Amino acid sequence: MSPCLRTLARHCVAAALGLFMALAAPHARAEKTLEWDPAWPRFRKAEIALTGGLSLQVAAALFLYPPAQRNWEGGILFDDAIRRSLVLSTPEARKRAGQVSDYIYYGLATLPMVVDVGLVAGAGHGSGDVAVQMLAIDLESYALAGAVAMSAEKAGRVRPVDRGCRKDPSYSDRCGKEEQLDVSFMSGHTTIAFTGAALTCAHHQYLPLYGGGAPDVLACGVSMAAATTAGVLRISSDSHYATDVLLGAGVGIFAGYGLPRLLHYGRGKKAPRSSVLPSFRSRHGEVQAVLAPTVDTRRVGVSVVGTF
Numbered sequence: 001m002s003p004c005l006r007t008l009a010r011h012c013v014a015a016a017l018g019l020f021m022a023l024a025a026p027h028a029r030a031e032k033t034l035e036w037d038p039a040w041p042r043f044r045k046a047e048i049a050l051t052g053g054l055s056l057q058v059a060a061a062l063f064l065y066p067p068a069q070r071n072w073e074g075g076i077l078f079d080d081a082i083r084r085s086l087v088l089s090t091p092e093a094r095k096r097a098g099q100v101s102d103y104i105y106y107g108l109a110t111l112p113m114v115v116d117v118g119l120v121a122g123a124g125h126g127s128g129d130v131a132v133q134m135l136a137i138d139l140e141s142y143a144l145a146g147a148v149a150m151s152a153e154k155a156g157r158v159r160p161v162d163r164g165c166r167k168d169p170s171y172s173d174r175c176g177k178e179e180q181l182d183v184s185f186m187s188g189h190t191t192i193a194f195t196g197a198a199l200t201c202a203h204h205q206y207l208p209l210y211g212g213g214a215p216d217v218l219a220c221g222v223s224m225a226a227a228t229t230a231g232v233l234r235i236s237s238d239s240h241y242a243t244d245v246l247l248g249a250g251v252g253i254f255a256g257y258g259l260p261r262l263l264h265y266g267r268g269k270k271a272p273r274s275s276v277l278p279s280f281r282s283r284h285g286e287v288q289a290v291l292a293p294t295v296d297t298r299r300v301g302v303s304v305v306g307t308f
Contacts, residue, residue: 194252
């Protein structure tokens, strides 16, 4: 198992232990203010089977499938233009960009489970029932995102850094390491980062984890901005093409936001109209906004589109 996956596994175990301790602690807490809406379907047995099956697919991609072979080289569409615009000029800068993207990846991968589930819903609100539902949803979303990302790596797209390695063997630490060069499609860091950010948006949109209103909206916005930053840094470090990153973002948003809304939060009479991207609206509907990552050759960030 790669160091990134080992670290992520340790964080997941820590999250599970934190949740157990929070639920097992004496219930000398304030009156419960966080409850699961009866109109929302609870986590079903079929979803347990789905999560298990997707987890097996992740394990198979990691341990059973043969390593990716060099099948696909070069950029498509706008890949080359964005690469020229965003890739950093020195090995040290590209390495730092990759390290920062690692930190964001780890943080967003664990944020929904450690903070929202364990500390806020479980320990803070004292709502073990909501915490369990949220944790199950999180695991299902990460299993889907991981299965898609790990399977897609087998397509064998060569990382853009290989271009630099051909000209200069000291261009990157990856130069000469074929097993690390042939897994550009798609960006796993971006997929998981956006899954974590989208889960944060889904949970905070429907549950007043921070009391409702601006703090919960801010949690979503900051998470989406961080995920977008991670995606951009994967391009700046010359680890992935823009199309790898954008596809990873799309899969992550669906896994973390679309799937929970489709199976749980999007049900009931009070559920707002369905949206593919994280969205918020005021109580009476006079303010509506949708958040979306934005990347092009001139700017990077999160766009807010809505009516005010």
